[in-house]
Amino acid sequence: MPLETILIITLLLFSIVLIGIIAARPSLTATRGGKIMAFMVFLFLPILCAAMGVSSELERSKTTRFCLSCHIMEPYGQSLRVDDPSYLAGAHFQNHRVPADEACYTCHTNYAMFGSFKAKLAGLRHVYIFYLTKPPAPENIKLHEPYNNRECLHCHLGARSFEQGAVHNADPDLLPAVKANKLSCVSSGCHEVVHNVATLAKAKMWSAQP
Amino acid sequence: MTEPTNHIHRRLQIAGTLLVLGLLTEAICLVWARPLSFLTFISIGGAFLISGIGVYLLSLIPAKP
Numbered sequence: 001m002p003l004e005t006i007l008i009i010t011l012l013l014f015s016i017v018l019i020g021i022i023a024a025r026p027s028l029t030a031t032r033g034g035k036i037m038a039f040m041v042f043l044f045l046p047i048l049c050a051a052m053g054v055s056s057e058l059e060r061s062k063t064t065r066f067c068l069s070c071h072i073m074e075p076y077g078q079s080l081r082v083d084d085p086s087y088l089a090g091a092h093f094q095n096h097r098v099p100a101d102e103a104c105y106t107c108h109t110n111y112a113m114f115g116s117f118k119a120k121l122a123g124l125r126h127v128y129i130f131y132l133t134k135p136p137a138p139e140n141i142k143l144h145e146p147y148n149n150r151e152c153l154h155c156h157l158g159a160r161s162f163e164q165g166a167v168h169n170a171d172p173d174l175l176p177a178v179k180a181n182k183l184s185c186v187s188s189g190c191h192e193v194v195h196n197v198a199t200l201a202k203a204k205m206w207s208a209q210p
Numbered sequence: 211m212t213e214p215t216n217h218i219h220r221r222l223q224i225a226g227t228l229l230v231l232g233l234l235t236e237a238i239c240l241v242w243a244r245p246l247s248f249l250t251f252i253s254i255g256g257a258f259l260i261s262g263i264g265v266y267l268l269s270l271i272p273a274k275p
Contacts, residue, residue, distance in 0.1 A: 005240050012237045016230050023226025026219035038222070042266040046229050046259050053236045053255075057248045069244055127245060 004059075008052050015045040058116075061123065067104040070130065075138040075197035076104075083206035088186065088194045094206060097155070111154040139198035149181045221269035225262045232258030 018041045021028070028034045060066055068077035080093040080103060089107070092098045098106040109119040122144060129135055136142075156162040157179070167190075168175055177183035185191050235255035239247040 001241070009237050009240055012233050012240075016233050016237075019226045019229050019233070023223045023230070026222040029218075029222065030215075038266075042222070042225055042229065043263060046233065046263060049233055049236060050256070050259055053240060053251060056240060057251060060243060061245075061248060066243065066245065123245070124249075127249060131246075 004056060008049070008056055011045075011052070012049050015041065015049055018045065058120070061120065062102050062105040062109075064101055064103045064105075070126075072130065072135055072138055072141070075200055076195050078200055078205070079195040079197055081205050081207070082200065083204045086193045087196065087203075088191050090206070094208075107151060109151070110148075111150055147184065147186050149178055149183075149185050152185045153179065218269050221265055225266035225269060228258050228262030228265060232256070232262055 018037075022034075022038055022041055029038045064077070064080075067073055076089075079087060080090050082090040085091045089103075092107070093100060093103045105119070108122075109115050112118075125144070162168060163175070168178075174183065178185060186194055232255045235258060236251055239251035239255060
């Protein structure tokens, strides 16, 4: 368990004990000091605990482990370990082009204003679909909207391999079209092998262990 | 003990119970690291915490004579 979570749980238990003491002996609030303590314990501490809890939960919801804790996402987790550089997600994960512990979030968040908030809303939609409707098979899962090049360009824009790559510069119209999101990085025949979970059974897997 | 004091103490006890339930829910959700835990934390834990704080704030309002 992360240290941050342990600290929050310690604060929660401390708050629970203090609240319990005042609730069991409300006469403690008769004095001025008791009133101030009750104010701190009944108002300040719960708000502090809730804020820290929400922050911790939101941070945890960015982790690869969190995303892959849904069974339906397991094949997508496996696709990160395919031993084939043409698998875009796997190549990014294995070469740490994205943080390995926030791999899903790094590519699937929205790098526009309120992007994290929109990503969380999309996560809530996943929960709704998973628990209240019939979820599709993993290979039939589709993005809610076409993948925006903005998410790729967040890291690759200005990078030498992107700006001066031979293939990217073979056609002078290509890079401007990519940057304007008129030509998709992932669905225009260039980097279209991303997760491809339907073909994972045939793929060779990479192991991080030497 | 006077009647208004009793009333305040009763509200403090209710507020305390609600807050303890909310904080316990939060603690369980922090340990139970699953996607549903965040929703449980926000919906159930949040409801307990808001209610508890609300009842506590109500207890601060002096009772009518």
